[in-house]
Amino acid sequence: MSEAKRLAAEKAIEYVTDGSIVGVGTGSTVAYFIEALGRVRDRIAGAVSSSEQSSERLRAVGIDVLDLNATGPLALYVDGADECDPQRRLIKGGGAALTREKIIAEASKTFVCIVDPSKQVDVLGRFPLPVEVVPMARSLVARELIAMTAGQPVWRQASEGQGVVTDNGNWILDVHGLSITDPVRMEQQINQIPGVVSVGLFARRPADVVIVGGEPPRVL
Ligand SMILES: O=C(CO)[C@H](O)[C@H](O)COP(=O)(O)O
Known part of the structure; x- marks a missing residue:
């Protein structure tokens, strides 16, 4: 490729x-x-x-x-x-x-x-959806993402227990198992969760x- x-x-x-x-x-x-x-x-x-x-x-x-x-x-x-x-x-x-x-x-x-x-792809979501989060909100945001999307958020780690740190000093949750039929709505909803810095949906x-x-x- x-x-x-x-x-x-x-x-x-x-x-x-x-x-x-x-x-x-x-x-x-x-x-x-x-x-x-x-x-x-x-x-x-x-x-x-x-x-x-x-x-x-x-x-x-x-x-x-x-x-x-x-x-x-x-x-x-x-x-x-x-x-x-x-x-x-x-x-x-x-x-x-x-x-x-x-x-x-x-x-x-x-x-x-x-x-x-x-x-x-025809429908977004095969690739796990990245969400950048303020570190203290990681678990809160993960719970809200499960309730909101029914996907499975996974903390992106560099090694066991060590989160990948973004250039902004934050962490990433990758949400698996999504089929995003309304990306504009999902982008808006995820952006509203306190602790979310941004979501990797560009809709x-x-x-x-x-x-x-x-x-x-x-x-x-
Ligand atoms: O969003 C990105 C980085 O945050 C990249 O554009 C995306 O991951 C594609 O990467 P590549 O060109 O290596 O396949």
């Missing part, structure tokens, strides 16, 4: 406009995009990054990483996804960067999502364009 990821990432370069600041997501597909963006770095004014990992990669290819508070709205955001439905609604957060990804998506005029064909603000990597890439 890495060739499909690379092909999707290279196609996304067509959406980059001269002199712009580009929003950049996180993950292995985005790593290909950063590589390609590095080759046209003289055409752009810099990037806003959704994770420390992507910031490092951007700097390594000579691209300035800027603070979103200083840039104003962005023309373009490019990011991967864990799942994508036919309406371009997404599950994201497999790389634990969902909160910053959601912020940058909201700040951007055009959100281009780059995926390999394995990410396409209220779906991608504007999805590029599925292949020979040739398909644009949805």
